[in-house]
Amino acid sequence: MPATKQKRPLGVQISHMLKDRGVDVIFGIPGVHNQEMYRGIEEAGITHVLARHEQGAGFMADGYARATGRPGVAYVITGPGLCNIMTPMGQAYSDSVPLLVISSCLDETSARRGQLHQMRDQRLAGATVCDWSEEVRTADAAYRMIDRALVEFATERRRPKHLSVTISALEGEAEAFAPGQGDVPATSAAPSAGLAAIDAVARQLSQAQRPLLVFGGGAVHAAEAARAVLASLGAASFATYAGRGIVAPEDPLYLGSYLARPGSAEVFASADCLLFVGTDLAEVDLWRTDPGHGAPAIIVNTDPEVLADGRTGDTRLRMDAGDFLAALADRLEGATASSWTGAEVADLRRAWKGEVSAEYPGIVPVCEALKAALPEGAMVYSDMTQIAYTATEVWDMDRPGHWHHPYGFGTLGYALPAGIGGAVARPGQPTVVIAGDYGFQYTIQELAVAVELGLTLPIILWDNDKLKQIEDSMVRAQIAPNAVTQKNPDFAKLAEAYGAGYAQPASLDEIGPVLAEALTAGRPTIIRLTPAITA
Template sequence: MSKMTIGEALVSKLRQRNVTCVFGIPGVHTVELYRGLAASGIRHVTPRHEQGAGFMADGYARVSGKPGVAFVITGPGLTNTLTPMAQARADSVPMLVVSGVNRTASLGKGLGHLHELPDQLALSKTVALVSEQVSETKSLDPTLSRVFHSLANGRPGPVHIEVPLDIAAAEYQETPLATLDPEPQVNPVLITQAAKQLAEAKQTVILAGGGAKRVGVGLQALAEALDAPVVQTVNARGLMHGHPLTVPASPSLNAVRALIESADCVLALGTELGPTDYDMYDTGEFAKLSGLIRVDRCSDQLARHEATLTIQGDVDVVIPQLLEALPLDAKQCDGAERASNARDAAWEEIGPDYRHQVEILNAMRAAAPNALMVGDSTQPIYAGNLFYDHDRAGGWFNAATGYGALGYGIPAAIGASIADPTARVICIAGDGGAQFSLPEIMAAVDENLPITFVIWNNHGYREIATSMQDVGVTVIGCDPSPPDFAATAKSFGIPFSSIPAEPCAVAQALRETAATDGPVMIEVTALKFEPQKD
């Protein structure tokens, strides 16, 4: 690899690590990173804003299972990407952000260089799991080794590498790599103890989080072996679709909390037990978790909640070991009945408005089976997060939980479509959230991606307006005027239709656009929120 610059070598080594797509906006501070990109075989996708690059990388990672990669410039490029990095950290999404930074000799001196920050590396470290600088020509290899080791071990999340301008253009020096500690093996004693506790329990409930979304077959086998209802958080939706033991409803609902509290053993698989899933109404109370057994990749995560037993390891490794260790007579009773009762009570609890929106989601699922549904913070997404049974594992995700960043849906859907070009991708965004990232649709046009952008237009921030009204605050600032979406779609050069917020109309629109080549926009005209008069 002699005669290569650091920038060229970095791109080459990303390709060696199976990176096949990079999301980025070139700038004068990343020119050297782009020197070897065209010949590398890595696909480059150009968003319209660095925040879009980060959210695209997030959506790509969630669907592909590989780290999403973003190239951004020094200063504003990185700060614009911090929000997507924070969302990725909250949802345990593997992401690599590579940025430039000013010349080494100028760093921290406040000389007024272009894009200068007081301490860019320190700023990144407030969000990234790992943030490193390629500080000299011989440090590229060990830096890449450490950040990719972090991506592959422990809890996934965003990592960051910055390359100073002078280092990026310098000649690469290959460096022998130090051996890094392997991920710890699952303790077989703990497996035996967990299997014994599960076998002795009479009413187990399984809590499945995002860490379980790729082990649907094993999860179903374990649930059936225990006759245990399976409650899925938002990031686990799509697991065990339509199964008698599935409970695709928020554990914040009273009906689901009652199910969990009735258990004498709770098995939590790949879930952080965070408030946006388990206490979204901010009551300050969690369901009582009797006999809690937790399985998670992250030791820090396991230490955050008191448990009877904790097992550090990937859920996809632990589940087969638990199945093997369970005695043949471990099966309990009434699991399907308990699950059915919880589903029925949860359906009633969410109320008529949300039930109507879930019916629209069900119509979408029927019209576009096995689709990837990517959402922003908007009414039908809130409804689905409370109660919705998707038909594809990992196929329902959004930014309405965790960090809760608006503007996520449109770019994340683009990343998802690139990760799986065979999938139908449906992006659900509100008129307010869509305005955060509406220009990113042009990236879908550039890439000719088969994405249906469903804009739920209720002329404002209804969820916030309702929240203000509920606590006696005069509603203000919640009615930003939406654009003319028909004219917007025309300017993008994509097909457009406007339909009422009814299940049959939405399903028909999806069926009519199923064979469309490239992106499509469907505006769903919902009732405008009108604050109550004093």
């Protein structure tokens, strides 16, 4: 509820409104243009996390949103503040993360030039990397757009929104906002996805001899129903990288997250009925243009654009994955025999793991040592680095929504600030960052935030002194590798300078004890690993 019904500056009212709508943490950086937004933060009872760069603030808000399922909120200034956070906005758009960015903006830009932080079209710039970007000049418009964003987060595909508020509006006296009406229920089935359609899907799947199911990030909230469906059908299944943990790793017919292996196309071709739930099956899922199936597919998604990509003969249901899978599980009677066998699936997984091991020499044992050392329920934030590329294929998760990676947009520098956001969201629970030596330096300044907050945050740093993935790609393309090596800092001294811990295990056996100590340190710890650890 608002602290008072009297008129107050809009900047104050916005913070109180966000608190009333359930926002407890805001990430950002104050400046002269958005300082009015900071007038009411503490009074509203909101925790503010001061990032060292707006890009860091955006990734922190992203990490917080992924850890909690609630919107991540960031405050930034006009012009460069917005430009700096646009990379996190693009990442959030690609990965369907509910991120609300509120920035200040100039009152007039067409007739005046040379103003502080001026850019030609701030609203349009924001619109290139988010679901919508709007400018408001009144309190009523600001309130309406904030509520619109929050409602859309709950009822549509969750993608970032950007709201610019003019400086004069932020400074001006504003009437209080209307109290919130409670939680907004998430959407269920669209009218076209009625019970009859689900009955037909149940019959189709039950009659199949080789049903194949693929689960994506849009189904992470439906693991229990997904596992019940698989048990009833005797179906084989894949998970996308973002969908890992939906299927139980011990399921003998689980093909893992090996969709990008070329041989998976043959598996798709052998299926006589396919079900894609909560996944776009995009290029970054498959690394080819088509899954490889010939049989018609059943596509379940909340995004009409994804449904429109289906083929002639496909069944398309616009429906929440959890609602669909729960309804489907209720309509499947007993266990259905299929022609899939555990031995067949195990052979495929063994071969694909061998391909990954050959592609990334020496990294699979490191992933296995890290997995064995992590406590139950640990949440991992990874960066664009070969150790993460390896892990997303060979590292099975026992629960969904516990590994977060910049899958689609694919930006470097994501892991550290996103991990900070995740650690803020889950105090007392294990959170781990995995980054490469080069990408880590994109946002290395945010290490100061983790130290400042006293976060227990192990940072697994894979240090091979180069952009190894790019070097390998150049070699495959017959390009003489250049601009792929760099001189790294002394990471031990860097950790000391920031006030963080540092360790460098000498062997795979030392990873467990080092990680255990870092998980009780009361501060972030850089754990440097090099290829020599498996030599």
